[in-house]
Amino acid sequence: MSTREETPTGNLSTDVAYQSIRAKILSGELGGGEWLRESDLASQLGVSRTPVREALGRLVADGLARHEPNRGVRVEEWTxxxxxxxxxxxxxxxxxxxxxxxxxxxxxxxxxxxxxxxxxxxxxxxxxxxxxxxxxxxxxxxxxxxxxxxxxxxxxxxxxxxxxxxxxxxxxxxxxxxxxxxxxxxxxxxxxxxxxxxxxxxxxxxxxxxxxxxxxxxxxxxxxxxxxxxxxxxxx
Amino acid sequence: MSTREETPTGNLSTDVAYQSIRAKILSGELGGGEWLRESDLASQLGVSRTPVREALGRLVADGLARHEPNRGVRVEEWTxxxxxxxxxxxxxxxxxxxxxxxxxxxxxxxxxxxxxxxxxxxxxxxxxxxxxxxxxxxxxxxxxxxxxxxxxxxxxxxxxxxxxxxxxxxxxxxxxxxxxxxxxxxxxxxxxxxxxxxxxxxxxxxxxxxxxxxxxxxxxxxxxxxxxxxxxxxxx
DNA sequence: ATCGCCCGTATTCCATACAATCTTCCCTGA
DNA sequence: TCAGGGAAGATTGTATGGAATACGGGCGAT
The missing domain is CATH 1.20.120.530 (GntR ligand-binding domain-like)
Structure with a gap:
């Protein structure tokens, strides 16, 4: 279980999640309006839901995603x-x-x-x-x-x-x-x-x-x- | 429309924590450089650490507080x-x-x-x-x-x-x-x-x-x- | 046939338990 | 006296379970 890859800057899961999701948004891999499900991203990134949640919060603060109460977070789309x-x-x-x-x-x-x-x-x-x-x-x-x-x-x-x-x-x-x-x-x-x-x-x-x-x-x-x-x- | 919501996430505990802490910073009740301990705030507000953490993250994103890894969050001070x-x-x-x-x-x-x-x-x-x-x-x-x-x-x-x-x-x-x-x-x-x-x-x-x-x-x-x-x- | 209601499902939201990390302070030894 | 080490305590970081909430489908009534 302890065979986790070393991350370049630090060992914080939150940063990994943040950078990873952010990159996918900026590259267009995650298109506008798409849902960002905590569980999916967590399993996909190999971390728990908590750091993913934290990363999503930062993306929302950045204006790259939008938070809908009790519904989830989706990628922001630009008019x-x-x-x-x-x-x-x-x-x-x-x-x-x-x-x-x-x-x-x-x-x-x-x-x-x-x-x-x-x-x-x-x-x-x-x-x-x-x-x-x-x-x-x-x-x-x-x-x-x-x-x-x-x-x-x-x-x-x-x-x-x-x-x-x-x-x-x-x-x-x-x-x-x-x-x-x-x-x-x-x-x-x-x-x-x-x-x-x-x-x-x-x-x-x-x-x-x-x-x-x-x-x-x-x-x-x-x-x-x-x-x-x-x-x-x-x-x- | 892509109106970014400023404060209301639609949550309950998180918003309470956010508004409460933010008000204390803006009023000066919490002075610059002061530590924002998760446990203290949680018990003080009658919620768990999780929404407090989320609120602190937003305050950091707002520029009202500063995050020091593995140390905590403290109120930003302005020169x-x-x-x-x-x-x-x-x-x-x-x-x-x-x-x-x-x-x-x-x-x-x-x-x-x-x-x-x-x-x-x-x-x-x-x-x-x-x-x-x-x-x-x-x-x-x-x-x-x-x-x-x-x-x-x-x-x-x-x-x-x-x-x-x-x-x-x-x-x-x-x-x-x-x-x-x-x-x-x-x-x-x-x-x-x-x-x-x-x-x-x-x-x-x-x-x-x-x-x-x-x-x-x-x-x-x-x-x-x-x-x-x-x-x-x-x-x- | 359409509208309204109930309930099952999926997902977030919050709480709590556990692990990692930093700080402090005492103890030891030269 | 003072530098160094190391254990204890405090605090953050991560994981996971249970409660709350919204959506969708099926069923019945009008």
Whole structure:
């Protein structure tokens, strides 16, 4: 009975359950609206129901799942309105963070430039590795937000941006949009390097609104019937 | 609709525990750094440890408490840097929300005006009821944020602003500042009524930065030794 | 035929028992 | 006197059983 695999970080069953279920939601393996049954997950993960319950509570707090009293927990599903809300906030928060980063002399401009360059290289290939690209892009944005010096800002952005659909922007870009986005990265580095908060902020705002636009096009294309709602879309 | 429920899970014991402990933290009855022992709380509330544990998990997720592995949960304590981070975000988010509210024709201007008027009345008395004033002020701000139409914006602001020290601004105002603040309320209503987002946003920004300034004065006055840190304070 | 009611089933919710882990403090020895 | 070790106590972390609750199907009445 004591032949349990060692977990990478700690030996807490709750973390195992949390990470595991979370990964399945983010990867799309668990689709929106699906029930998360305590017993099923417990036996499936080889732990008892208690840590699973705790993990589900954290997922609900994260906004990745929804709790229905005496019924259970199901995976949250996101409407176009949700995604527009998220992008609206993201533009506001990330552009502000970028301005602060530009004012911060400790911002690691060299690292940002490296990230931007590697992304450019990948994007110019015939079949870009979008997974790697997304990964590097996340690093780029995280680094900027961290450099703002406001830890809550970082926390809030991460909690908002984790919704699956908003991370994978690149896969929906055409060649011109991809090039534009890469240009934004380099321009942001220059603005931060110059210590110009308004420049940096403006580029970030443009960068994100471009992504928002691509996402909206995607939503409209794959919309079943109703019309995409939400005020303040980028370019209507 | 994907409205995230803030407090009510629909459970019984868990909610009782959550509300009860949360109230004690917000009222200051449970001070920063204090341990939240599961057994103590359980017997004290007349429930078992399980719902208490669940409640503690939610408090940690809310940012009101901190979890130390195998040690327990203790009440979060806030530094001047934390409070400055909070105000920085609050200015950003609430002013944005106010701009959106001004663009929203459904915003209930009459209700806002009633709130502003009642606050004015209270503030002009010789011994203002600061508790009631704070309550009305919270309604005013909540109504504006709700009127933005962005539910996530509302959720984020509420989660950030719940830290005890940021709510009770009025008690630290002198007479002139109080009058100024009341004036802001009325001016915001006029700006929203006029459908002028930039006007409304600007007033909200001024309103909050005035509060920030008062809070900083308070922090400096009651600071034990180290100097208050945090970038971008209102009046340095 | 449809509506309402009862009851069986499935699942959460809470309580409690057990295991793992950290802290404290006493004891020992140089 | 003080450092180190180790056992006892306290507390969290995990497992599991029983109570409460919601859903669905069958049956009967109108």
């Amino acid at each position: 176009p309105k949700d995604l527009n809300e998220i992008y609206d906030l993201r533009v506001l928060l990330e552009s502000h963070g970028t301005a602060l980063a530009a004012l911060n002399p400790a911002t690691d401009v060299i690292w940002l430039e490296q990230l931007a360059s590697e992304m450019s290289l990948i994007s110019e290939q015939r079949h870009p590795d979008f997974g790697r690209l997304t990964e590097l892009n996340n690093s780029f944005h995280s680094t900027l937000i961290e450099s703002s010096g406001n830890e809550r800002l970082k926390a809030v952005v991460e909690s908002i941006v984790q919704v699956p659909l908003v991370r994978q922007t690149f896969a929906r870009y055409n060649q011109a949009e991809l090039a534009l986005s890469m240009g934004h990265h380099h321009e942001m580095v220059r603005a931060v390097e110059a210590g110009d908060p308004q420049w940096a902020e403006a580029v970030m705002r443009a960068h994100l609104r471009a992504g928002w636009s691509a996402m909206q096009r995607f939503l409209i294309a794959s919309r079943p019937k109703g019309r995409a709602e939400g005020r303040g879309g980028p370019a209507t | 001047p840097k934390d409070l400055n981070e909070i105000y920085d975000l609050r200015v950003l988010l609430e002013s944005h929300g106010t701009a959106l509210a001004a663009l929203n024709p459904a915003t209930d201007v009459i209700w806002l005006e009633q709130l502003a008027s009642e606050m004015s009345l209270i503030s002009e008395q010789r011994h203002p009821d600061f508790g009631r004033l704070t309550e009305l002020n919270n309604s005013f701000h909540s109504t504006l944020i709700e009127s933005s139409g962005n539910e996530r914006l509302k959720a984020v602001v509420e989660s950030i602003v719940q830290v005890p020290l940021v709510r009770q601004t009025f008690a630290r105002y002198n007479q002139a500042e109080l009058a100024l603040s009341m004036g802001h309320h009325h001016e915001m209503v006029r700006a929203v009524e006029a459908g002028d987002p930039q006007w409304a946003e600007a007033v909200m920004r001024a309103h909050l930065r005035a509060g920030w300034s008062a809070m900083q004065r308070f922090l400096i006055a009651s600071r034990p030794k180290g100097r208050a840190e945090g970038r971008g304070g209102p009046a340095t």
